[in-house]
Amino acid sequence: MLRLEGLTKTYKTGDQALKDIDLEVPKGQVMALIGPSGAGKSTLIRCINRLVEPTSGKVLLDGTDIARLPSGPLRRARREMGMIFQEYALVERLTVMENVLSGRLGYVGFWRSFTRRYQQADVDEAFRLLDRVGLLAMADKRADELSGGQRQRVGICRALIQNPKLLLVDEPTASLDPKTSRQIMRLICELCAERGLAAIINIHDVALAQRFVSRVVGLRLGEIAFDGAPDGLTPEVLTSIYGEEDWEATIEKVDDPEEDIEAAE
Numbered sequence: 001m002l003r004l005e006g007l008t009k010t011y012k013t014g015d016q017a018l019k020d021i022d023l024e025v026p027k028g029q030v031m032a033l034i035g036p037s038g039a040g041k042s043t044l045i046r047c048i049n050r051l052v053e054p055t056s057g058k059v060l061l062d063g064t065d066i067a068r069l070p071s072g073p074l075r076r077a078r079r080e081m082g083m084i085f086q087e088y089a090l091v092e093r094l095t096v097m098e099n100v101l102s103g104r105l106g107y108v109g110f111w112r113s114f115t116r117r118y119q120q121a122d123v124d125e126a127f128r129l130l131d132r133v134g135l136l137a138m139a140d141k142r143a144d145e146l147s148g149g150q151r152q153r154v155g156i157c158r159a160l161i162q163n164p165k166l167l168l169v170d171e172p173t174a175s176l177d178p179k180t181s182r183q184i185m186r187l188i189c190e191l192c193a194e195r196g197l198a199a200i201i202n203i204h205d206v207a208l209a210q211r212f213v214s215r216v217v218g219l220r221l222g223e224i225a226f227d228g229a230p231d232g233l234t235p236e237v238l239t240s241i242y243g244e245e246d247w248e249a250t251i252e253k254v255d256d257p258e259e260d261i262e263a264a265e
């Protein structure tokens with residue numbers, strides 16, 4: 001579904017953020033991207049939808065090389081890739097419903113997008129999505145009246161209403177408390193499973209990644225240092241990605257019985 005071939009990004013400053021990355025993500029797979037600050041995680045996610053221009057290499061989405069598309073076809077290709085941001089990127093003065101519907105802007109013509117007139121089918125789908133994430137009663141509230149977890153749920157609905165094949169998720173829980181972080185990760189993974197959606201989730205919290213996804217890719221200095229199942233993240237592997245730290249404490253968090261009770265709720 002998504003294949004990166006020799007993906008390289010060197011910023012104008014000379015920083016080599018990605019070095020010859022080869023990576024394949026099949027349909028429906030949710031993958032966590034971990035690694036220390038500056039490893040290249042955000043750059044990798046942003047090269048896929050070309051918010052950052054790759055220096056060289058291919059970004060193949062169902063065989064189409066996104067890296068080579070001119071602006072018109074790129075705009076169409078971006079519909080296939082929903083993005084979820086750390087800081088939610090909502091329009092604060094608009095309602096929850098309007099924020100969700102803005103995810104359809106890539107589909108509507110200029111005039112409809114200018115006047116923000118949406119088709120009834122889009123409005124119906126927005127209500128369905130808000131219901132699914134538990135925000136139906138909030139549809140008419142302004143975005144700035146919501147909590148962080150509620151904002152992220154709106155961000156998730158806005159990405160999903162695009163009807164994408166792939167979700168690019170950049171630190172979805174970095175601004176949230178631990179319990180809300182788990183709820184949001186669980187929601188993203190459940191929605192991907194329900195819709196057969198692939199996702200790449202850039203995440204700092206290793207324990208959270210281990211808990212929810214079946215594949216973890218570890219980046220270090222712009223290169224893949226680990227690619228495998230979460231239980232392969234031994235203290236030695238984590239040290240090879242992050243450097244020396246007391247990993248036992250981090251890994252133990254996964255087995256916290258209190259969290260298991262919460263997961264069963």
Ligand SMILES: Nc1ncnc2c1ncn2[C@@H]1O[C@H](COP(=O)(O)OP(=O)(O)OP(=O)(O)O)[C@@H](O)[C@H]1O
Pocket residue numbers: 011012013015016017035036037038039040041042043044
């Ligand atoms: N706009 C930019 N201009 C120049 N260098 C950049 C730019 N953005 C990122 N870099 C550099 O590229 C490298 C990778 O950065 P990137 O933000 O992708 O890492 P990251 O793993 O997402 O880090 P973090 O977890 O802190 O967000 C770093 O050395 C960073 O300084």
